[in-house]
Amino acid sequence: MSKLSELPVDRLSEEEARQELARLAKKISAHDKLYYQLDTPSVSDAEYDFLLRRNNAIEAHFPKLIRADSPSARVGAKPALGFEKVRHTVRMLSLGNAFLDDDVEDFIARVRRFLGLGEVETVILIAEPKIDGLAISLRYEKGKLVLGATRGDGAEGENVTANIRTIGDIPHQLKGSAPDVFEVRGEIYMSHADFDLMNKRQEREGGKIFVNPRNSAAGSLRQLDSTITAQRPLRFFAYSWGEVSELPAKTNWDVLQAIKKMGFPVNPLIRKCKSVDEALAFYNEIQHKRSELGYDIDGIVYKIDSLDFQTRLGFVSRSPRWAIAHKFPAEQGESTVEDISVQVGRTGVLTPVAHIKPLTVGGVVVQNVTLHNEEEVKRKDVRLGDTVIVQRAGDVIPQIVRVVTERTHKRSKPYEMPEICPVCGSHAVRELHPKTGEPEVARRCTNRLSCSAQAIERLRHFTSRDAFNIEGMGEKTIQEFFEDGLLKEPSDIFLLEKLYSKDENSIAQRDGWGTQSAEKLFTAIEACRKIGLDRLIMALGIPQVGETTAHLLARNFQSWDAFYESMKGDNAVSNLVNIGGIGEIMAQAIKDFFNEKTNRQALDRLLKHLNVTNITAPKISGSPVAGQTVVFTGSLALMTRNEAKARAESLGAKVSGSVSKKTNLVVAGPGAGSKLKEAEKQGIKIISEEDWLNLIQSP
Numbered sequence: 193m194s195k196l197s198e199l200p201v202d203r204l205s206e207e208e209a210r211q212e213l214a215r216l217a218k219k220i221s222a223h224d225k226l227y228y229q230l231d232t233p234s235v236s237d238a239e240y241d242f243l244l245r246r247n248n249a250i251e252a253h254f255p256k257l258i259r260a261d262s263p264s265a266r267v268g269a270k271p272a273l274g275f276e277k278v279r280h281t282v283r284m285l286s287l288g289n290a291f292l293d294d295d296v297e298d299f300i301a302r303v304r305r306f307l308g309l310g311e312v313e314t315v316i317l318i319a320e321p322k323i324d325g326l327a328i329s330l331r332y333e334k335g336k337l338v339l340g341a342t343r344g345d346g347a348e349g350e351n352v353t354a355n356i357r358t359i360g361d362i363p364h365q366l367k368g369s370a371p372d373v374f375e376v377r378g379e380i381y382m383s384h385a386d387f388d389l390m391n392k393r394q395e396r397e398g399g400k401i402f403v404n405p406r407n408s409a410a411g412s413l414r415q416l417d418s419t420i421t422a423q424r425p426l427r428f429f430a431y432s433w434g435e436v437s438e439l440p441a442k443t444n445w446d447v448l449q450a451i452k453k454m455g456f457p458v459n460p461l462i463r464k465c466k467s468v469d470e471a472l473a474f475y476n477e478i479q480h481k482r483s484e485l486g487y488d489i490d491g492i493v494y495k496i497d498s499l500d501f502q503t504r505l506g507f508v509s510r511s512p513r514w515a516i517a518h519k520f521p522a523e524q525g526e527s528t529v530e531d532i533s534v535q536v537g538r539t540g541v542l543t544p545v546a547h548i549k550p551l552t553v554g555g556v557v558v559q560n561v562t563l564h565n566e567e568e569v570k571r572k573d574v575r576l577g578d579t580v581i582v583q584r585a586g587d588v589i590p591q592i593v594r595v596v597t598e599r600t601h602k603r604s605k606p607y608e609m610p611e612i613c614p615v616c617g618s619h620a621v622r623e624l625h626p627k628t629g630e631p632e633v634a635r636r637c638t639n640r641l642s643c644s645a646q647a648i649e650r651l652r653h654f655t656s657r658d659a660f661n662i663e664g665m666g667e668k669t670i671q672e673f674f675e676d677g678l679l680k681e682p683s684d685i686f687l688l689e690k691l692y693s694k695d696e697n698s699i700a701q702r703d704g705w706g707t708q709s710a711e712k713l714f715t716a717i718e719a720c721r722k723i724g725l726d727r728l729i730m731a732l733g734i735p736q737v738g739e740t741t742a743h744l745l746a747r748n749f750q751s752w753d754a755f756y757e758s759m760k761g762d763n764a765v766s767n768l769v770n771i772g773g774i775g776e777i778m779a780q781a782i783k784d785f786f787n788e789k790t791n792r793q794a795l796d797r798l799l800k801h802l803n804v805t806n807i808t809a810p811k812i813s814g815s816p817v818a819g820q821t822v823v824f825t826g827s828l829a830l831m832t833r834n835e836a837k838a839r840a841e842s843l844g845a846k847v848s849g850s851v852s853k854k855t856n857l858v859v860a861g862p863g864a865g866s867k868l869k870e871a872e873k874q875g876i877k878i879i880s881e882e883d884w885l886n887l888i889q890s891p
Contacts, residue, residue: 201249206777209254210736211634213262214539215564216247217738220263225657233407239583239590241289241519248288256775261658261730261738275350275414278341282434284329284377285346285507287493287517296475296494297468299516303496306505306513306834316497318444319474320462322517323429324488325381326410330356331435332374335366342414355413358422363455370454375434378456382409383487386425405488430456431493444497464497475518482520491519504831506838513838524583524593525558527551529576532563532607536615536645540637544569544609546592551582558582558590565633566609576604613637615645647681648674650733654682658739659731660720664713672702681794682731686721686801689714722803725752732795735781744771745782746807752799759786770852816887818844820856823871826864828881836884843888851876859884 204212223240226233233240244263251258290296300315309315329349331339340356341349356362359380366374382390382405390408391401402408412424430451433439440450445464452458461478465471475492482489496502496514505513531547544563551558561582563569572595574580579599580592597603613620618639622631637643648671655665662685673679678692678699692699693714700710723731726746730739737745748771749755758767759782768779785791822845824836831839836859837847848855851870858871858878871878879887 201246201253204250204253206254206257208633209250210257211632212250213247213254213257213259216243216250217259217261217263218537219243220247221261221656221658224263235590239522241291241517242522245289245291256777257736259736259738259741261742262740275342275352275416277344278339278349278351280329280341280344280347280349280434282375283346284327284343284349284434285511287515288508288511289491290516290518291521293472296472296516296518299494300468303501303505303514306832307501308832308835314466315501316443316445317465317468317471318448318462318495318497319465319471320431320459320493320495321478321485321489322491322493322519323379323381323431323459324406324490325379326406326413328352328356328378328380328413328428329434330362330376330378332366332370332376334372335370335374337362337364350414352413354418355415355421358418359426359428361426361428361457366454368453371436371438371440373435373437374454375436376430376451376454376456377432377434378428378430380409380413381405381427381429381487382412382425383427385486386427390425427487428457429459431459439499442499444495444499444502447499465494479520489520491517493517504835504839506835506842522583524581525551525553526596526599527558527580527582529574529578529580532569532574532576534610534614536613536637536643537649539649540613540639540643540646541634542609542613542620542637544607546574546580548580548582553582553590561590561592563592566635567633569607569609573606575607578603609635611635613639613643613645616643618643644674651679651682651685653733654731655685656731659727660723661727662713662720663716664709665716669713681797683794683797683801685717686798688717721801722805724805725750725755725807728752728802728804729755732785734785736778737782741774741778744774751806752804756786756795759783770854815843815845817857819846821846821848821854823848823851823855823858823867824861825858825867826861828861830881830885836881839888 199208201209220240220243223233223235223243247263251262288299290299300317303309303315304311304313327343329339329341329343330337331341337353337357339351340353340362341351343349357364384405387402387405387408394401402411408424409426412421412426415421431448433447433451439447441447448458448462463474465474471492471494478485478489478492494516496505502512502514507513527548527550529546529548533545533547535543535545537543542565544566546561546563548559548561561580563574568574572592574592574595579596581594581596582590583593611620612618616637616639618637620635620637622633622635637646639646648667651670651674652667654660655662655670665685670679673688678688679685688699693710698710699705699713700707724746726739726742729737729745730742745755749758758764761767764783764786765776765779768774768782769776817840822840824833824840824847828836840847851858851867851874853874855871855874855876858867858876859881860868860871860878861881868878
């Protein structure tokens with residue numbers, strides 16, 4: 193881990209925090225794709241969770257720097273091609289993580305503060321083993337199974353109903369009386385014994401030997417041929433629910449008991465805990481007997497038992513406030529540094545990477561370990577030939593914890609970072625920090641316009657899953673096409689079929705290609721000519737603008753013409769700042785992007801090939817505040833400020849921390865000050881907390 197990465201969050205400068213968030217977003221996104229879409233994770237859950245934890249801590253300390261592509265606003269990856277896409281009526285979200293006992297205590301303390309509970313009031317928890325498998329949603333109508341879907345990116349998954357019907361643990365018809373609509377959620381997994389038997393059978397038959405139960409279960413469920421899934425020993429544990437027409441109970445525990453009576457297997461180890469101490473005792477008990485369970489788990493999940501409390505707590509962008517996963521510790525291993533190379537990223541940053549003797553840590557083979565920057569290399573004094581401790585607990589490419597100097601008999605010279613870009617030969621420098629005047633941690637290639645590494649990375653970002661999501665345009669293909677002159681900028685993608693589909697220079701004639709693969713690529717590109725406004729904005733690679741901010745901008749401007757024209761005007765920055773969630777630094781970065789003439793010219797060339805669809809602001813049926821911007825000020829007596837905000841957002845309102853011309857409603861309690869005066873000055877509607885509750889509870 194680099195010196196920057198090891199700095200406590202409260203010691204990071206704003207620029208350092210921005211760099212860290214950019215690094216974290218990129219690495220977590222790559223891991224999401226490997227885990228959720230390709231079912232081939234390269235890292236353990238522990239290191240992935242460590243990465244998320246640092247990202248969330250930096251965002252909490254620097255809220256103005258939260259990126260649009262922040263991992264805290266995403267779950268998983270977009271579904272792969274081959275299955276019908278399914279939109280989840282109720283999003284399938286991930287869980288926040290705890291790594292220490294103190295984290296669990298902090299979780300309960302946050303719940304108490306949010307709900308305004310006293311220390312003496314009991315908060316009952318449901319504790320259950322966290323199964324390491326594949327999350328699935330099962331929809332039943334009139335008691336009959338009608339749909340099985342993977343989690344996908346949380347909002348949209350894959351229809352795997354035919355495969356789900358082959359799993360014996362999952363009933364086709366529910367037992368007893370059931371609500372008209374009941375969506376059961378749980379985990380598909382494979383036991384250790386079944387996994388071993390399956391691999392022995394595969395070995396006898398000369399088939400593929402599987403790596404681990406989790407990947408085997410995920411790959412088995414996502415077979416296009418359901419007869420293959422039927423041959424795999426898949427199992428299921430139910431642990432939650434999604435859309436329901438009516439819940440059979442008022443507590444999490446009792447709903448699980450009802451689900452069990454309907455015919456679903458529920459983990460028998462689930463326990464009701466009346467205190468944090470009881471929950472932590474359960475964690476230690478299960479961790480001790482983990483190897484005896486017969487299936488893989490990676491921690492314990494704690495959920496607030498009261499469904500009334502769950503409703504009041506609500507959700508943050510990525511996870512529920514009423515649940516948390518207490519993860520088991522990470523693993524380490526020892527290896528040797530065989531080489532150190534340098535990679536160049538989309539923004540020109542040079543990143544040293546240690547290539548180590550292949551090492552298996554936590555069931556995954558590790559060969560490459562990021563060193564982040566030259567300060568990291570110097571601080572840990574990593575050299576060729578060194579014996580190092582590698583820990584898979586913080587990056588998609590694992591980290592070197594330390595050099596084992598006592599095991600290294602003869603050390604080479606200290607590693608020196610190159611001052612020349614290894615890709616284009618231009619100077620690579622550490623630019624001065626705009627505030628401190630000190631050299632920045634990152635060393636960058638100065639050739640921003642024609643360095644092929646940066647151009648390739650920009651094209652890769654444009655075609656990535658959160659942007660245009662063009663199947664077949666992976667990093668290898670982009671690099672190949674770029675080096676051969678087929679691609680230089682995004683607009684060239686939409687000219688490929690016209691220019692390279694018929695003569696002897698066609699893509700189909702290239703090594704590794706063929707008529708079918710070329711036609712598949714052209715079809716994928718053609719399908720992307722129609723693109724949503726949010727995905728287009730995301731694809732442009734505007735500094736600090738990722739998925740969340742792209743959605744925010746799209747919902748605000750609703751059409752490309754409105755957005756583009758606004759960015760050309762003198763009031764662009766002030767218009768952006770008036771949007772809740774966009775600060776001055778981000779607004780200026782967006783404006784600077786559109787100020788650049790070459791960017792505008794490239795955009796104009798691109799737009800000739802696209803049909804950009806407008807975004808319609810979401811409407812919550814029956815909500816009297818959907819689409820309105822609400823400001824809370826003063827003291828609230830009947831609910832906490834966090835609860836009020838969460839409730840307003842759940843009804844489709846936007847909650848702002850300041851009063852502006854876009855504010856529709858101000859809810860004022862005792863002690864309201866400057867915000868109330870500003871609302872009165874602008875003639876904005878002002879109501880009391882009691883009036884607010886009457887408003888949102890009205891039919």
